[in-house]
Amino acid sequence: MTDTPAAARRTPDRPLVVLENVNKHFGELHVLKDINLTVHEGEVVVVIGPSGSGKSTLCRTINRLETFESGRIAINGTELPDEGKELARLRADVGMVFQSFNLFAHKTILENVTLGPMKVRGMKPAAAKEHAMELLTRVGVDHQASKYPAQLSGGQQQRVAIARSLAMEPTVMLFDEPTSALDPEMINEVLDVMTELARSGMTMVVVTHEMGFARKAADRVVFMSDGAIVEENTPEQFFTNAQSARAKDFLGKILTH
């Protein structure tokens, strides 16, 4: 693994995820305020910000697990359709990793990874299984393939969740606080897989509190506060020379420990 500068491995700025003036309310609360964000192919965007700043909502809105009221979101040039088959097809191309893993509790690890390729992509069971085993090997849980999610540690479950998303061969992957529910000693095994994924050129939107990961793997850091994007910059610039008072205050609180 080499530390190729992010800009070098990026294909010439093809926008993959585009959000334009996206607004969303939870009742009275304005959780997304005029969000404009473009994620290019191969880019790793890390979204950080205080709790309740709307960063998880932003992540979930991109594949429409959350609805929004105004604005538009397009993935790979296609605007998000309403609920239905079209949306399901689009979601298949967008990987999602949740804070609470959400592995299918009644299916084995292997079945978790093969379900999507077989049901959505129409893959043959043997081919799906072979592909799944490759991915499970890649994330280091191949020897647990016949177990059930509840028998695995949190870190292992989250790595399986990443493999489950990868099995769909997504064009972009969304991570919604993937390490927030993990015991401290398991965080790194998940971050390692994510870093490896970032280096392999996967387009990623990562909501996280892991500043080390943001510094190491991000091409761009997006700082959110109170439902709005306050600042965007390279990790270098953001962590050493934040522009807004809100970001300085946030960094001051988390980086002094």
Next chain:
Amino acid sequence: MIDLIEQAQLLPAFFLTIQLALWSAAFALILGTVIAILRLAPVGVLNALGASYVTLVRNTPLTLIVVACSLVLWGQLGIEPASRRLPDGSGNPDFISSLNFRLGVIGLSIYHAAFVCEAIRSGVNTIPLGQAEAARSIGLTFPQSLREVILPQAFRGAITPLGNVLIALVKNTTVVAAIGVFETAYRMRWIAEFRPADLMPGFALVALGFVILTLPLGLLVSHLSQRLAVKR
């Protein structure tokens, strides 16, 4: 005692009770699942349809539904779920009994489907929201996520309430005596009428018979609910 069982035809009566329960349970499970799917679907009209069914049927006495099956469904609307003729063209000597049996099954199924639906819905409530979100996020359509993720977990979470419905159904089969199905409760009435001296042992026998039917069901249900529970 033996001669009471024979004269009152209690064994064939219990056999009929078991048949009623099995058929009704099967149809109620299918119909109840369909109604539960209506109530879960992301379509307002279907939700309303499912909710209306449950509200209407659950709050109607079973006797009313069963009698309506006989007097309205068959008597007025002429829907005849049994054939008057055998395949070879001769008259069906069992026409009335199989007609009444099937009308009884229809009534029992309609009634218990409402409870099956609610049991399944309670099973759905045991599933964390994230399971459905994960299903959607890998691109499964709503029917696919129901079949692959939601319903398999819902049934496992609903075994205890479904078992309760099944046990209630076994006992509720006695109501179809009202439309001339010669099951156990019908035979009870025969004992009361023709062997009044044996009323006490008669009651005891029938009660015992139902305990023999439902007790193992209860044990099986609690065994299954533990064995099939989804570990989280």
